[in-house]
Amino acid sequence: xxxxxxxxxxxxxxxxxxxxxxxxxxxxxxxxxxxxxxxxxxxxxxxxxxxxxxxxxxxxxxxxxxxxxxxxxxxxxxxxxxxxxxxxxxxxxxxxxxxxxxxxxxxxxxxxxxxxxxxxxxxxxxxxxxxxxxxxxxxxxxxxxxxxxxxxxxxxxxxxxxxxxxxxxxxxxxxxxxxxxxxxxxxxxxxxxxxxxxxxxxxxxxxxxxxxxxxxxxxxxxxxxxxxxxxxxxxxxxxxxxxxxxxxxxxxxxxxxxxxxxxxxxxxxxxxxxxxxxxxxxxxxxxxxxxxxxxxxxxxxxxxxxxxxxxxxxxxxxxxxxxxxxxxxxxxxxxxxxxxxxxxxxxxxxxxxxxxxxxxxxxxxxxxxxxxxxxxxxxxxxxxxxxxxxxxxxxxxxxxxxxxxxxxxxxxxxxxxxxxxxxxxxxxxxxxxxxxxxxxxxxxxxxxxxxxxxxxxxxxxxxxxxxxxxxxxxxxxxxxxxxxxxxxxxxxxxxxxxxxxxxxxxxxxxxxxxxxxxxxxxxxxxxxxxxxxxxxxxxxxxxxxxxxxxxxxxxxxxxxxxxxxxxxxxxxxxxxxxxxxxxxxxxxxxxxxxxxxxxxxxxxxxxxxxxxxxxxx
RNA sequence: GCCGUCGUAGCUCAGUGGUAGAGCACUUCCAUGGUAAGGAAGGGGUCUCGGGUUCAAAUCCCGACGACGGCUCCA
Numbered sequence: 001x002x003x004x005x006x007x008x009x010x011x012x013x014x015x016x017x018x019x020x021x022x023x024x025x026x027x028x029x030x031x032x033x034x035x036x037x038x039x040x041x042x043x044x045x046x047x048x049x050x051x052x053x054x055x056x057x058x059x060x061x062x063x064x065x066x067x068x069x070x071x072x073x074x075x076x077x078x079x080x081x082x083x084x085x086x087x088x089x090x091x092x093x094x095x096x097x098x099x100x101x102x103x104x105x106x107x108x109x110x111x112x113x114x115x116x117x118x119x120x121x122x123x124x125x126x127x128x129x130x131x132x133x134x135x136x137x138x139x140x141x142x143x144x145x146x147x148x149x150x151x152x153x154x155x156x157x158x159x160x161x162x163x164x165x166x167x168x169x170x171x172x173x174x175x176x177x178x179x180x181x182x183x184x185x186x187x188x189x190x191x192x193x194x195x196x197x198x199x200x201x202x203x204x205x206x207x208x209x210x211x212x213x214x215x216x217x218x219x220x221x222x223x224x225x226x227x228x229x230x231x232x233x234x235x236x237x238x239x240x241x242x243x244x245x246x247x248x249x250x251x252x253x254x255x256x257x258x259x260x261x262x263x264x265x266x267x268x269x270x271x272x273x274x275x276x277x278x279x280x281x282x283x284x285x286x287x288x289x290x291x292x293x294x295x296x297x298x299x300x301x302x303x304x305x306x307x308x309x310x311x312x313x314x315x316x317x318x319x320x321x322x323x324x325x326x327x328x329x330x331x332x333x334x335x336x337x338x339x340x341x342x343x344x345x346x347x348x349x350x351x352x353x354x355x356x357x358x359x360x361x362x363x364x365x366x367x368x369x370x371x372x373x374x375x376x377x378x379x380x381x382x383x384x385x386x387x388x389x390x391x392x393x394x395x396x397x398x399x400x401x402x403x404x405x406x407x408x409x410x411x412x413x414x415x416x417x418x419x420x421x422x423x424x425x426x427x428x429x430x431x432x433x434x435x436x437x438x439x440x441x442x443x444x445x446x447x448x449x450x451x452x453x454x455x456x457x458x459x460x461x462x463x464x465x466x467x468x469x470x471x472x473x474x475x476x477x478x479x480x481x482x483x484x485x486x487x488x489x490x491x492x493x494x495x496x497x498x499x500x501x502x503x504x505x506x507x508x509x510x511x512x513x514x515x516x517x518x519x520x521x522x523x524x525x526x527x528x529x530x531x532x533x534x535x536x537x538x539x540x541x542x543x544x545x546x547x548x549x550x551x552x553x554x555x556x557x558x559x560x561x562x563x564x565x566x567x568x569x570x571x572x573x574x575x576x577x578x579x580x581x582x583x584x585x586x587x588x589x590x591x592x593x594x595x596x597x598x599x600x601x602x603x604x605x606x607x608x609x610x611x612x613x614x615x616x617x
Numbered sequence: 618g619c620c621g622u623c624g625u626a627g628c629u630c631a632g633u634g635g636u637a638g639a640g641c642a643c644u645u646c647c648a649u650g651g652u653a654a655g656g657a658a659g660g661g662g663u664c665u666c667g668g669g670u671u672c673a674a675a676u677c678c679c680g681a682c683g684a685c686g687g688c689u690c691c692a
Contacts, residue, residue, distance in 0.1 A: 169620025
């Protein structure tokens, strides 16, 4: 354990040192360069620099890496020393390093506040201990000196394996108004092998990119005429959407959620009342009537609409919880630069549910939703981890403190009851209530934010929702918001990459492909009979009777990642038995053999129903 | 919105100032093929759009739009 700790500390120092070496190399190659900050990030490091008038590109990486390697080969020792902050400011001035100078000035003025701000943004090169900042540390290697907190390894020869991976623009200190610098990213590992593994993972990720697979597997498209961030789903992609949505719904319908339906637009007052208008008005799409002077807003979320269904009747404590479920599109006018594939779109389909419950029902509701989320992510083969997001002691939260304490306890109890891997964080709650955020790890080890369960003490009050309690007085319900998939689009972007497009039978757009060996009438009609039987069992099947070679048709089925293909010819017609070709990732019975068409279809239908990714064939 | 890169046929991409190309896909014909590409012929492009430079622009310059990598943002 201690050893592990040392290793990760050492890796951190290596990456820090690499950032320093990158700065050394850039300073040698581009005299007059102005340095920003160079922190360690996940898997590596970056350095923000300002090279007046010069634009770095990946073509420059060769030279820069060669220069870094030279410095590493020189094995210069890193020498740490400190300076008073005033001297350091003078040093920055003399060395024409205005960004460092600005940071130092801020550090002197605001001390740990600035240090904290920098830490938070992973820019914490200069962070120092508690209290007032009086001196700062420098590192020197050869004739290069840089202001840096460290730690560093003892010499430039001990930094392990590295690679520069990209360069991009980044605002100085992450603030939109500030000048933009060039951020050079690198990755660093203790050994060559780990570096190679990481680069291989990046390669694999590129191959699985959902945008690439989306096109290859004919799942979704974009059209310039429709607009950016507005994906159009093809028949195959629509099957994916509907299957995951159906599952997400079923998992909650089991717990008493009922489907509701709402329009896509609403009067603006709805959001003025909910409070969203003031906060997010700029991101809402507006719709103007050409008949009247009415103005509408396209919904950016469904909760306010749902409150109005709850509010339509007088409710008793006996009626609660009342649970609504709806998978519907919401629209948010994201800035264009933020859009990307399906991960970030402007038409977002949410599998949203809202339970209205009493205070003492919170734990039960959370319990159900956690069980649903656990089952869903288990089915898709992703590891789940949750963050319990609590309030902190500030007064930025609405609702009574006792309610918060009780709610947070109930959240935690439910998370523990479901054996979920969790961590707690104060200050991460929404102002309207604590929440549980779910992170799923995909097949490449990347973590994605997916489901969310949120308690809401505020919206019911804003909409004056109430139920009558045992004493006959009006009481405000608590709303439990939940999305299991999050947004269907984002979920699919993750899921497509997780599976590399090899979807299990239950979601596969095409489950069975029947490949005719020739164009003869009896071959085609035999295939069609099988197709009809499959359809009756609810299976998605396609007959490929194209006038192509069998080899070609097999290849096409493989390229489309169809789970089962069956060649139909003389033999099958005579025996009524088939030997399915099973997609390679699907676990298959070692002594699998020919079976009747009916047996085969029944088996596949069962696999689809039980949502497994193995076959008993 | 900001910085950068890119935009050629349905797809993947060649083509750097002188009449627009390949493979796959598509259509037709031949072949009736047994588990990852049978053969031949044919159709298909205002080179994203708009301006400019030039005798001449896919190619050089400016602008718009779109995609991508980041930054900022993400109820």
